[in-house]
Amino acid sequence: xxxxxxxxxxxxxxxxxxxxxxxxxxxxxxxxxxxxxxxxxxxxxxxxxxxxxxxxxxxxxxxxxxxxxxxxxxxxxxxxxxxxxxxxxxxxxxxxxxxxxxxxxxxxxxxxxxxxxxxxxxxxxxxxxxxxxxxxxxxxxxxxxxxxxxxxxxxxxxxxxxxxxxxxxxxxxxxxxxxxxxxxxxxxxxxxxxxxxxxxxxxxxxxxxxxxxxxxxxxxxxxxxxxxxxxxxxxxxxxxxxxxxxxxxxxxxxxxxxxxxxxxxxxxxxxxxxxxxxxxxxxxxxxxxxxxxxxxxxxxxxxxxxxxxxxxxxxxxxxxxxxxxxxxxxxxxxxxxxxxxxxxxxxxxxxxxxxxxxxxxxxxxxxxxxxxxxxxxxxxxxxxxxxxxxxxxxxxxxxxxxxxxxxxxxxxxxxxxxxxxxxxxxxxxxxxxxxxxxxxxxxxxxxxxxxxxxxxxxxxxxxxxxxxxxxxxxxxxxxxxxxxxxxx
Amino acid sequence: xxxxxxxxxxxxxxxxxxxxxxxxxxxxxxxxxxxxxxxxxxxxxxxxxxxxxxxxxxxxxxxxxxxxxxxxxxxxxxxxxxxxxxxxxxxxxxxxxxxxxxxxxxxxxxxxxxxxxxxxxxxxxxxxxxxxxxxxxxxxxxxxxxxxxxxxxxxxxxxxxxxxxxxxxxxxxxxxxxxxxxxxxxxxxxxxxxxxxxxxxxxxxxxxxxxxxxxxxxxxxxxxxxxxxxxxxxxxxxxxxxxxxxxxxxxxxxxxxxxxxxxxxxxxxxxxxxxxxxx
Numbered sequence: 001x002x003x004x005x006x007x008x009x010x011x012x013x014x015x016x017x018x019x020x021x022x023x024x025x026x027x028x029x030x031x032x033x034x035x036x037x038x039x040x041x042x043x044x045x046x047x048x049x050x051x052x053x054x055x056x057x058x059x060x061x062x063x064x065x066x067x068x069x070x071x072x073x074x075x076x077x078x079x080x081x082x083x084x085x086x087x088x089x090x091x092x093x094x095x096x097x098x099x100x101x102x103x104x105x106x107x108x109x110x111x112x113x114x115x116x117x118x119x120x121x122x123x124x125x126x127x128x129x130x131x132x133x134x135x136x137x138x139x140x141x142x143x144x145x146x147x148x149x150x151x152x153x154x155x156x157x158x159x160x161x162x163x164x165x166x167x168x169x170x171x172x173x174x175x176x177x178x179x180x181x182x183x184x185x186x187x188x189x190x191x192x193x194x195x196x197x198x199x200x201x202x203x204x205x206x207x208x209x210x211x212x213x214x215x216x217x218x219x220x221x222x223x224x225x226x227x228x229x230x231x232x233x234x235x236x237x238x239x240x241x242x243x244x245x246x247x248x249x250x251x252x253x254x255x256x257x258x259x260x261x262x263x264x265x266x267x268x269x270x271x272x273x274x275x276x277x278x279x280x281x282x283x284x285x286x287x288x289x290x291x292x293x294x295x296x297x298x299x300x301x302x303x304x305x306x307x308x309x310x311x312x313x314x315x316x317x318x319x320x321x322x323x324x325x326x327x328x329x330x331x332x333x334x335x336x337x338x339x340x341x342x343x344x345x346x347x348x349x350x351x352x353x354x355x356x357x358x359x360x361x362x363x364x365x366x367x368x369x370x371x372x373x374x375x376x377x378x379x380x381x382x383x384x385x386x387x388x389x390x391x392x393x394x395x396x397x398x399x400x401x402x403x404x405x406x407x408x409x410x411x412x413x414x415x416x417x418x419x420x421x422x423x424x425x426x427x428x429x430x431x432x433x434x435x436x437x438x439x440x441x442x443x444x445x446x447x448x449x450x451x452x453x454x455x456x457x458x459x460x461x462x463x464x465x466x467x468x469x470x471x472x473x474x475x476x477x478x479x480x481x482x483x484x485x486x487x488x
Numbered sequence: 489x490x491x492x493x494x495x496x497x498x499x500x501x502x503x504x505x506x507x508x509x510x511x512x513x514x515x516x517x518x519x520x521x522x523x524x525x526x527x528x529x530x531x532x533x534x535x536x537x538x539x540x541x542x543x544x545x546x547x548x549x550x551x552x553x554x555x556x557x558x559x560x561x562x563x564x565x566x567x568x569x570x571x572x573x574x575x576x577x578x579x580x581x582x583x584x585x586x587x588x589x590x591x592x593x594x595x596x597x598x599x600x601x602x603x604x605x606x607x608x609x610x611x612x613x614x615x616x617x618x619x620x621x622x623x624x625x626x627x628x629x630x631x632x633x634x635x636x637x638x639x640x641x642x643x644x645x646x647x648x649x650x651x652x653x654x655x656x657x658x659x660x661x662x663x664x665x666x667x668x669x670x671x672x673x674x675x676x677x678x679x680x681x682x683x684x685x686x687x688x689x690x691x692x693x694x695x696x697x698x699x700x701x702x703x704x705x706x707x708x709x710x711x712x713x714x715x716x717x718x719x720x721x722x723x724x725x726x727x728x729x730x731x732x733x734x735x736x737x738x739x740x741x742x743x744x745x746x747x748x749x750x751x752x753x754x755x756x757x758x759x760x761x762x763x764x765x766x767x
Binding site: 027 | 514519533541573577578581582585589592594763765
């Protein structure tokens, strides 16, 4: 039995020896370095970023349309930042921003939205998150984390050369601000101006729009214009930026073949800023003026296509005639600037024995020819009739003749012939003097002014606005035609 | 006898040890060294995408990428770089990665194959069918129409990004699985064996589809909702889905599927539009 045990022991030892002897040499791989976890990488990068108390520098150009902005960043231990940038509004040190880290596969450095990076994101499609990698020389390589492009931006410890670049940009901004003061003053003058003119426009050689408002707090200008080929005007609010010579518009206005991306200001005078140039749309004015920026809507019903307010007022060769009139309320029918003239005329007729203080109205009859009772005579076809009560209290119509000329879709001029109906002859000189004072050679704009009610038969109203001085205007009610013509 | 056995054991042991001790030579370890030759800007751009997103942008023509009954042309080499820089990066990658860090690193398909033209099927059951893109599972997407590259051509651009986001919707669908509830909304209302093209847009909408192409199957239904939302302003989308309850249900499922992953499709649409406006 003992012998058998000895044999078994020998066999087992031999087996083990064989196994040991058979163990082949294997290739041993070197230990594979594991990339540091994102969190620990963030900790180490933060330590490096905050350790450099002199700050870090980068030159960031978010898009081809933007200039490169020099930025100096101080990363603080509490994750706040102190940043100075070569961008207006951020050119003085701001301490209210912060930074953090993000990313699942690669570390991202994130700046808060209230820093210069937020502004670059909003205005030039930049981004406030960057993939960050430490380079061997101690600099960091940043790339936009949204993959928008593959450009590398170096984040380097600030050097005197960097400081010089940043200072140059900041000084340029201060210089720009000083020069912009003049531009800002002109805008403030325009906003504060109250000349009482009828139209507030941006009127250029090849573009016209109503100026509906300027907000200097948000740098926004609101304009209303009719896109080319459209009958409907559209109100649009644009962002503007000041520059020493004027303002840039963002986005630019595109109108036909014209692009208005900037307005170069001249002098401010008489309620408006002179526009020296405006992209390729020519010169003009921004502000208060006496003429509209573009023609009014043509008739929407009752007339052929393209029928204008001037066509309607003149009714050249068309029947029935035009008949527009005022009523007695001075504030409704006559502009404040015109009211003294009307009052003077009223007083005159009172002095002549009329009861003009009871009823005194202006009535315009154009192409006043019915093919019968009135002569088909050019010299008498257009008439201003003053409806005024005589001393006995009866209505009288004092007739004065004039000629009409059309100069544009809404532009008409009136010339008194200096003649009158026979019964009006005693008052002719006074009334003609009034007409010549009001209806100057510059003419007037026939402005559609809504209707006098909401009923289907409500009357069209027109306002005759002097093109010499738009503070002078008359509101007319227009008698309904058999088929009413309406403009709005 | 016992001595004989002992001798036998000793001899056997000796032979085994002698044989076993014959050592082999260790295979020397030679670490793999990447020899990337970036010879031009196109190489660099594609390599950068590969390193950052682990996605291969493949422009070299290979007939095996399309079926035998389809025809297509390779992309013009000169257009590959601007396409990658201005379309893939700006209109495909950036819209997602702006909203969610590393979203595309996690989800971009492994291969994106660029074709110069559309894939035109001129034989077989899909006679006269032109495909703008194809997604093969979650690993490969074919993008067509590169040769039409023109940043001033709004229709081409819109079609490109609509296709990219449509095919990417297939990728996300395969990877995460669209919600089961989505498939039930229009259950029984798909085109089935009929061509989807025989259904009008109005009919498709009444059945809860963004457009009739979505009636092909549930997968295309899902992807066509995505491309519809990312090419349509939010207000208009809301107007459309207000038309009926089926549209409303699918809209909510699709929108929340993405939102759950950190992507607001309406925000994505607005960003795409801003890029288009400034290209």
